[in-house]
Amino acid sequence: MRAVRWLLLASILAVPSLVWAQSAHHESVAHEVAEHEAGHDSDDGHAELTFKGLLASPDFQGTLVNFGALVLLIAWVIRKKGNPALAERRKQVEAELEEAQRLRADAEKRHMETATRLEKLDEEMVPERDRIVAQAEEKAARMRKDAGFLIEQQIKQLxxxxxxxxxSAAVLAAQDLLQRDTTDSDQDRLADAYLERLDEVTEEGRS
Known part of the structure; x- marks a missing residue:
């Protein structure tokens, strides 16, 4: 805003100079034209008004200097101040770029954290997996041992x-035989044989 005020002040100060220089220049040119018309017939050696002569005029040079200074001042103000809309858009674009870079950095950071966590999880799962497998194998071995013991006990009981x-069947058969077909001596002999056999069966059952 201050730059705009300085620009207006410089423009106001430069306008009178331009007007005065242009008026003086016009008067000088008119004077030269009048002199040229008055003395054209009497003096052929008088110099004609040309563009080169116009550039050599001090008044015209002053006008050019003032105009150039004004142009430079305007250019400086535009460069310094710039277009507010463009400046605002530039700030917005820079803010969006910074936000995009921040989001990208956060995404990369989260990706690295997730990858690291997964690696640690895999490392932690290895001992747990080994422990579960060992427990399962131990349980299976214990079940096989218990099953073998039960089978062995059932076989012994059978x-x-x-x-x-x-x-019992031998006793019943012997009793029946003794009652039907044997004499007293045969009964004694069979009784002894039965007792011997009973002792053998008893020993086998104990083993």
Missing amino acids: RKDLTREAA
């Missing part, structure tokens, strides 16, 4: 039951 049933 053997005892069969032995007991065989002994």
Whole structure:
């Protein structure tokens, strides 16, 4: 805003100079034209008004200097102040670029953190996986051992039951035989044989 005021002040100060210089220049040119017309017939050696002579005129040179200074001042103010809309747009674009860079940096940071966390998770899962596998193998071995023990106990119990049933059947058969077909001496002999057999069966059941 201050630059605009300085520009207006310089323009106001430069206008009178330009007007005065242009008036003086016009008067000088008119005077030269009048002299040229008055003495054209009497004096052929008088110099004619040309563009080169106009450039050599001090008044015209002063006008050019003032105009050039005004142009330079306007250019400086425009360069210094600039277009407010363009400046605002430039700030907006710079802010958007900074925000985009910040978002990109945050995304890269989160990606690295996620990758690092996954790597650590994989490393932590290895011992846990080994522990679970070891527990499963230990449990399977214990179940196999328990199953083998149960089967062995069932076999032993079945053997005892069969032995007991065989002994009972032998006793009944011997009693029936003794009652029907044997004499007293035969009964004594069979009784001894039965007792011996019973002892053998008992020993087998114990083993």
